[in-house]
Every structure is written in structure tokens, then in C-alpha cells.
Amino acid sequence: MTSGGAGPTLVLVLTVGVLVGCGVTLLLERSLTRILLGVVLTGNGVNLLILLGGRSGGAPIVGTAPADGMSDPLPQAMVLTAIVITFGLTAFLLAVAYRSWYLTGDDEVPDDLEDRQIARRAERNEVGTADLGGEGPDGDPEQVDPEPARHRPPRGDGVE
Secondary structure (H helix, E strand, O other): OOOOOOOOOHHHHHHHHHHHHHHHHHHOOOEHHHHHHHHHHHHHHHHHHHHHOOOOOEOOOEOOEOHHHEOOHHHHHHHHHHHHHHHHHHHHHHHHHHHHHHHHOOOEOOOOHHHHHHHHHHHOOOOOOOOOOOOOOOOOOOOOOOOOOOOOOOOOOOOO
16 A cells, blocks of 8 residues: 555555456366365455555554544455455465375366266257156166275375
């Protein structure tokens, strides 16, 4: 922010744009690690944007400066809340990425087979058939989850 309280500088606005742009680009990737980095970058960009919305000035403590020369404390409180929320979401995504890596050996998000079928039907302008049910949980292959591939990470001692 500028010292005169005139508004945000161009460098800060460009920084917000770059952080959010890079974050959204990373969110569109299929790797959970890149998605995690995208969430962090987008969160930091939005936090900076919220701070740019407030008035710059002195510390918002009564008696330290005139009331019109103090900074706005509301964006600062909102950013503190957003930091906590972003941290919680980051911890959750990190746990999901680790679990995916542990089970499958990579953190790539697999394609959904049903989505591919729907896309093929849409290309052919075909209407899907109704699932009438009644075959039980073991009779419908679409409703039974396959067993996850067991992957154990290498021990590092050269013996596998």
C-alpha cells in the first residue's frame, strides 16, 4: 500500500493477479501435489487482495493515531481467518495426496470411467438407459468398488 493511503500500487495488484492466475492454473492439473500448490497460491493471492481492500495507515489501536489515520482492522481479521481456513484445507489435501500416493504409488487423479461413458454417449447423442436396480450389491458391476492396488513404498535398503 502507498503511504499516503491513495490505494494499492500496481506491483501489489500484479502480484495478486500472478498468484491467483498461477494458482488456478495449478488447480486444473491432475496431480494432487500441483492441486495443493494451486490452493496455497490462490489462498495467498486472495489474502493479499483482501488486504488491498482496506485502508492503509497507522496501527488500529485507540490513542496511537487519529481515527482517520488508522488502518482498517476488518480486512486484517478476515485475512487471519482465511489463513486458518487455507491451512486446514492444505492439511486435508496433503493427507489425501499422501493416501493416494501410498495406495497407488502416485498422486495422479484417475479418470472416472462413468464420465468417459457419458462423454461418449454425448458425442453420439445417445440417451443412457435407466438403471432399474433390483440386482443386489454384488450383481451390479457399476456399484461395486474394485479393490485398491496395494503399493508399498521401497524400504531404501536395496531389498524389495
